[in-house]
């Protein structure tokens with residue numbers, strides 16, 4: 001019997017990131033041997049066991065074949081004759097398919113320094129590439145979301161998705177396979193991705209490959225608008241940097257559904273939130289978003305015009321805001337809403353200035369009169385840039 005540390009733990013160790021959970025594969029063992037060694041079998045379909053002390057997962061090496069749709073339609077073959085190479089081949093990405101042999105079932109000290117790498121994971125770590133192992137990638141549509149999540153997680157390290165992997169992801173989307181994913185799996189991946197330090201990357205990637213249509217279609221429609229998409233992405237980026245909680249990040253994502261929030265003047269007028277509320281609830285139901293997040297997002301979108309002008313509120317308006325947010329019972333909720341409101345406005349301002357910067361770069365020496373000298377050049381450039389920005393319409 002051989003025991004190997006596999007998957008995320010090997011990958012994160014190589015990337016110098018904290019290893020949060022360890023998964024092991026056991027080759028050449030039977031279910032009976034595992035039970036005799038004190039391991040507890042979990043899951044009826046898969047031969048997976050929990051270590052009696054550490055509770056870490058030990059799976060018998062297995063191969064899988066696609067039988068039906070979605071994440072669950074697999075037939076599993078686990079026998080002592082399944083090799084490590086076969087087990088690793090059914091996995092999603094090369095960087096997730098490396099192994100380190102450990103001493104025994106009860107001692108996870110590595111036997112040697114060797115990284116077992118049949119599918120080019122080490123090279124892809126070096127090249128910072130998320131690459132599928134084989135066409136078996138397409139047997140599990142959840143992998144579309146997983147790859148987008150890994151892309152977001154390692155975005156700061158400079159990782160990209162390999163072209164041919166992106167093609168497989170797109171094919172999975174257009175085949176309609178994502179419709180067979182359970183709401184729980186979609187939310188699990190999406191909420192994890194949203195809590196990463198670059199949450200915008202996951203959502204942008206799903207939008208780019210048309211994967212937001214599954215469960216998130218109102219979001220997809222809203223993101224067709226460049227102003228909405230760019231502002232919300234920036235808001236999510238700031239949310240990641242500022243370590244906002246999941247409710248706050250979800251609320252910022254859901255502001256996408258209120259297009260009128262993106263015209264800066266609209267924040268002063270009373271906002272009709274019936275349609276965004278309907279869409280938020282629709283997403284909440286189809287992806288089974290925990291109610292606490294949808295409720296917070298609804299409250300945020302409704303109160304954003306008020307939250308964004310705290311300085312100008314009358315005493316009566318402040319009292320009403322306190323009551324609407326139940327701040328007399330849970331003051332931290334009001335604080336969280338205020339932070340969200342700042343992040344949203346910062347994103348609006350950021351986009352405004354990025355557009356101004358874009359406009360600025362469009363003006364050069366060719367746009368001013370020839371023959372000017374010294375300070376006249378600077379003054380003419382400044383004036384040309386002002387005039388250009390005043391009429392600038394990028395999209």
Ligand SMILES: Nc1ccn([C@@H]2O[C@H](COP(=O)(O)OP(=O)(O)OP(=O)(O)O)[C@@H](O)[C@H]2O)c(=O)n1
Pocket residue numbers: 006007008009023090091092093096097140142143146
């Ligand atoms: N749909 C999936 C889910 C998992 N795996 C494989 O199973 C391993 C363990 O899966 P999991 O614990 O879900 O992911 P990790 O890679 O450990 O990533 P994370 O750090 O996000 O938990 C992965 O590395 C990958 O080899 C896969 O191929 N396809």
